Amino acid sequence: MAQNSTSAVADRSAESEGLVVQKNLVKVEGLWKLYGENQSLATDAAGASITKQEALEKHRTVIALKDVSFSVDRAETFVVMGLSGSGKSTLVRCLIRLIEPTAGRILVENDDILQYDESQLVQFRRRKVAMVFQHFGLLPHRRVIENAGWGLEIQGISKEERYERTQTALDLVGLQGWEHAYPRELSGGMQQRVGLARALAQDPEIMLMDEPFSGLDPLIRRSMQGELVKLQRDLKKTIVFITHDLHEALRLGDRIAIMRDGQVVQIGTPEDIVLNPADEYVEEFTRDINREEVLTASSVMDKAEIVLLNSQTPKEALEILLSRSLDSGCVVNDKGECVGSVTVDEVARASKAGSTDLASAMNGSTKPVSKDTSFGQLIPLSLASDRPIPVVDDDGKLVGEVHREKLAAGLGSRNHINNVD
Ligand SMILES: Nc1ncnc2c1ncn2[C@@H]1O[C@H](COP(=O)(O)OP(=O)(O)OP(=O)(O)O)[C@@H](O)[C@H]1O
């Protein structure tokens, strides 16, 4: 009780500081899955250092998952990415216990689901989690509404309630009007929407999606990704999404885990992955990525070198800039909101003209940008201006500034960007 009230206070203060308070919903700890003769590799000291190849050759054992640990926050879209055979499907199937792991723990709200008995597992699958598969898994002789309601039907939910919930889910995925069609009458994209509706109709907290869009042609695939992003904005499910396509991962993921040979080699935000790939394997994935789309102002901004107040006079601003040998500075009002920036030349001119109003000096001022502004939008702004671009948060408060050199570094070499400080 005392602990709860303390954490509630902590949460509130974090919120008031503008921090997002997120809590783990799923926590995977030291998960192993072995196929083959030597199951003890998961618990032996020998297993820790053995490679997938050695395990296969010396122990006739496939390491599908090796000591995998990560956690997923509530309402997060967590993408798992890796080449074919890296263990993605094994991992996501373990999360719903379609595959029994060899060792480790899977905590969902602190409950180890690997300890669940049959009836607890049934409840877990009914209430908490639903899965969308790559090959839609539709029953050919059933109409769309029956296919989408199938998950509810096996839970024994009444026809009336089933149809109501299924209709809502079909509306969400844009399939109204198709309720009575058969799968063969639908395109691949539409069939996958039925698969998605089937999972949504169950209203699970956690959605597991194993390459749901891989079977679709590129245009449909992109539009399905866009729709999922939109849906997720409202639904705020906790999603574990599997893909082998980094573009898809970057588009959908709040964070991305990269797997290789059954191990997680890196977990990070899309920007982390692109800017600082952990090794050559990850770097290889990021090679074709259009950095202009992925990177944002927040990945390259510096702390503002100087913050001027709009209540200062041009003369005062000039003295401050000269004393710090700076060419320009950001200007904020008394609430900390950024109102623009001034250069030495501008304040010198205004001061000479006898002006006492700093705002009147801000002629060529660059408008502040949000920290989520993409590189694609920043580049023309930066080229059009002779000063750093001020960056603001959602409340318009100054949080940093973007310098042209760092923007260029972000587009170019991957490590350089973090060495400039
Ligand atoms: N039933 C099984 N018996 C033996 N080995 C298996 C079995 N299922 C999977 N594996 C092995 O486990 C490893 C991981 O397979 P998994 O299907 O999880 O990979 P994946 O990353 O999903 O690949 P893909 O992108 O091709 O779907 C592979 O080496 C695979 O050969």
Ligand SMILES: [Mg+2]
């Ligand atoms: Mg797979």
